[in-house]
Amino acid sequence: xxxxxxxxxxxxxxxxxxxxxxxxxxxxxxxxxxxxxxxxxxxxxxxxxxxxxxxxxxxxxxxxxxxxxxxxxxxxxxxxxxxxxxxxxxxxxxxxxxxxxxxxxxxxxxxxxxxx
Amino acid sequence: xxxxxxxxxxxxxxxxxxxxxxxxxxxxxxxxxxxxxxxxxxxxxxxxxxxxxxxxxxxxxxxxxxxxxxxxxxxxxxxxxxxxxxxxxxxxxxxxxxxxxxxxxxxxxxxxxxxx
Numbered sequence: 001x002x003x004x005x006x007x008x009x010x011x012x013x014x015x016x017x018x019x020x021x022x023x024x025x026x027x028x029x030x031x032x033x034x035x036x037x038x039x040x041x042x043x044x045x046x047x048x049x050x051x052x053x054x055x056x057x058x059x060x061x062x063x064x065x066x067x068x069x070x071x072x073x074x075x076x077x078x079x080x081x082x083x084x085x086x087x088x089x090x091x092x093x094x095x096x097x098x099x100x101x102x103x104x105x106x107x108x109x110x111x112x113x114x115x116x
Numbered sequence: 117x118x119x120x121x122x123x124x125x126x127x128x129x130x131x132x133x134x135x136x137x138x139x140x141x142x143x144x145x146x147x148x149x150x151x152x153x154x155x156x157x158x159x160x161x162x163x164x165x166x167x168x169x170x171x172x173x174x175x176x177x178x179x180x181x182x183x184x185x186x187x188x189x190x191x192x193x194x195x196x197x198x199x200x201x202x203x204x205x206x207x208x209x210x211x212x213x214x215x216x217x218x219x220x221x222x223x224x225x226x227x228x229x230x231x232x
Contacts, residue, residue, distance in 0.1 A: 013133030017126050022203070029210035032218055076211050085204045087138070088197050094145035095192050102148055 008061070009087060012080040015060035020045075021053050028063060028076040036072045124177070125203060128196040131176035136161075137169050144179060144192040152188045 015021055024039055031038075040050045054074060057063040061080045066073045131137055140155055147154075156166045170190060173179040177196045182189045 007135075009138070010133050010135060013129045016200075016204075017129030017133055019123075019126060022125065025207055026210070029207040029214065032214045078208050078211055081204050081208055084132075085201055085208070088132075088201045088204075091141055091145040092194055092197055092201070094142070095194055098146065098148045 008080065009084065011060040012062065012084045015056050015062055015080075016084065018053070018056075020050075021057055024050075024053060024057065024074075025062065025076060028074060033066075033073050033075045036074070039074065124196065125200065127176040128178065128200045131172050131178055132200065134169070134172075136166075137173055140166075140169060140173065140190075141178065141192060144190060149182075149189045149191045152190070155190065 016025075020043060023042065027034055027039060027042070036047070036051065036054065039054070040047050043050060054063065054065075058065060061077055063074045064077050066075070132141075136159060139158065143150055143155060143158070152163070152167065152170065155170070156163050159166060170179065170181075174181060177193055179190045180193050182191070
C-alpha cells in the first residue's frame with residue numbers, strides 16, 4: 001500500500017498543536033481581524049515570538065495577512081480547519097462502524113446454537 | 117489575559133500532524149484492533165520507527181495497547197479526537213458569528229441615511 005503524506009494536513013495539525021497559536025486563532029475567530037500588535041497584547045512574550053507563530057499559521061493557510069503601510073492585519077482562514085475537522089470526523093465514523101460490526105459479531109457468538 | 121496551555125490538545129494535534137501516524141489511525145479505525153506487526157506492514161520503514169510513532173499516539177491517548185505475551189495489540193481511543201474536533205468546531209462557529217456581525221455592520225454602513 002502506498003503511503004501518501006498529505007502535507008497540508010501535516011501543516012494544519014502541527015500549527016494547531018501549540019497553545020499560543022490556538023489562542024491567536026481564538027482571538028481572530030472572536031474579533032474578525034487583528035493587527036500584529038493586538039495579537040501580541042495577551043502574551044507575555046516578545047513580538048518576534050508571536051511573529052514566528054503567525055508565520056507558522058500563515059504557512060498552514062490558517063491566517064492571511066494584509067499589509068497596510070507599517071500595519072499588518074491578520075484574518076482567520078477556515079478552509080484548513082474544515083479539512084482537519086473532516087479528517088477527524090471521517091475516521092471517527094469509520095471507527096464507530098467497526099465497533100458496530102464487532103458488537104454484531106460478539107452478539108452472534110453469544111447466541112445459543114440451534115438444535116439440529 | 118492568562119494563557120492556558122492545554123497540554124492534552126497540544127499532544128493530540130502534534131500526534132495528528134504526521135502522515136504515518138494518521139495512516140496508523142486510519143488502519144485502526146478500519147480494522148478495530150491491530151498488532152504492531154500488522155501496523156508495520158504497509159510502511160517501508162523499520163519496526164522501531166513505527167514503534168516510536170505508536171508511542172507518540174499512545175502518549176496522546178489516541179491508542180491503547182494490550183500486551184498478550186509477545187504480541188502487542190493496539191486499539192483506537194476516540195476521546196482525544198472528539199476533543200480536537202470540538203475545539204475546531206467551536207472556533208469555526210465563533211468565526212462564522214464574527215462574519216455575520218461584520219456583514220450586518222457593512223449592510224448598515226451602506227444604507228442611505230434617512231432624511232430628517
